[in-house]
Amino acid sequence: MAMKIKNISGSGIFNLYRSKHYQFVPKHEPCNPDSVSLLQEFFNKYSEVFVLTGAGVSTESGLPDYRSKDVGLYDRSPNRPVLYKDFVSKIEVRKRYWARNFAGWKLFSSTQPNEVHKFLSLWEQKESLHWLVTQNVDRLHHKAGSQNVTELHGTSYLVKCLSCSNLFSRNLFQVILRELNPDFNVESTEIAPDADVHLNPELTKSFNVPDCEKCGGILKPDVVFFGENVPKEKVFELYEKVEKSDAVLVLGSSLEVVYSGYRFVLMASELKKCIGIINIGPTRADKLATFKITARCGDILPKIKL
Numbered sequence: 628m629a630m631k632i633k634n635i636s637g638s639g640i641f642n643l644y645r646s647k648h649y650q651f652v653p654k655h656e657p658c659n660p661d662s663v664s665l666l667q668e669f670f671n672k673y674s675e676v677f678v679l680t681g682a683g684v685s686t687e688s689g690l691p692d693y694r695s696k697d698v699g700l701y702d703r704s705p706n707r708p709v710l711y712k713d714f715v716s717k718i719e720v721r722k723r724y725w726a727r728n729f730a731g732w733k734l735f736s737s738t739q740p741n742e743v744h745k746f747l748s749l750w751e752q753k754e755s756l757h758w759l760v761t762q763n764v765d766r767l768h769h770k771a772g773s774q775n776v777t778e779l780h781g782t783s784y785l786v787k788c789l790s791c792s793n794l795f796s797r798n799l800f801q802v803i804l805r806e807l808n809p810d811f812n813v814e815s816t817e818i819a820p821d822a823d824v825h826l827n828p829e830l831t832k833s834f835n836v837p838d839c840e841k842c843g844g845i846l847k848p849d850v851v852f853f854g855e856n857v858p859k860e861k862v863f864e865l866y867e868k869v870e871k872s873d874a875v876l877v878l879g880s881s882l883e884v885v886y887s888g889y890r891f892v893l894m895a896s897e898l899k900k901c902i903g904i905i906n907i908g909p910t911r912a913d914k915l916a917t918f919k920i921t922a923r924c925g926d927i928l929p930k931i932k933l
């Protein structure tokens with residue numbers, strides 16, 4: 628039986644995106660064929676590409692970002708990420724942070740890589756991707772199989788002692804927190820970019836947070852908090868990667884964060900390298916770009932032949 632194929636308008640597709648995994652993807656139009664051709668040319672030409680990914684890549688896995696209009700955390704909630712200085716100086720802030728992170732962990736850690744993560748992993752296997760840097764702390768590139776990855780802002784999947792640098796798995800910490808808080812039965816259905824979900828403050832006051840078992844130091848997720856700097860060695864290593872690459876591709880980032888990857892795009896610009904940007908919204912580096920494609924990364928990248 629012949630099927631009648633209905634023309635799907637831009638807004639129809641948009642409605643499709645709004646459902647399920649796409650609830651945190653900002654409003655956008657489908658990418659046009661010219662953009663696909665342009666991007667294909669880029670992929671044909673460059674073979675040592677430095678790629679930088681941001682929250683816009685993870686929104687397609689069902690994780691919200693902070694800044695996007697309407698769908699970002701800042702637009703939907705009065706909550707703001709905890710500041711480094713508050714975390715290290717106030718026990719009540721650490722109790723609140725870990726209680727919320729504990730409640731949000733199951734959902735956060737169950738997120739899966741999407742088409743973009745899978746594409747980048749495949750690209751790495753084809754040996755044309757020089758290095759992948761992500762501003763995300765969700766481990767989704769690793770889950771997709773990428774190996775040459777630097778997590779610019781660290782990862783939520785590790786816990787670190789601020790005194791002795793003892794480092795261990797966040798999943799193990801979940802077991803420890805459960806043992807110390809047997810009566811804390813709150814599991815969040817909300818999801819946040821770093822698992823920091825909102826809970827009633829009364830609930831978090833009595834949450835038990837352990838110190839480092841080796842030295843008694845403060846335990847913190849191995850994530851660069853707001854008000855904290857990316858380690859210098861990491862930045863210098865990445866400057867070298869930019870130098871050795873022949874082009875830079877920015878995916879799903881507005882590059883607005885203070886300690887963001889903007890500096891690498893700036894360096895690439897000074898070195899006169901080709902800079903491509905794919906993002907739904909404007910970015911801080913649009914003026915530096917050789918080309919800018921306004922699109923959802925997961926809409927355009929799977930159309931590229933590697």
Ligand SMILES: [Zn+2]
Pocket residue numbers: 788789790791792793839840841842843844
């Ligand atoms: Zn320690």
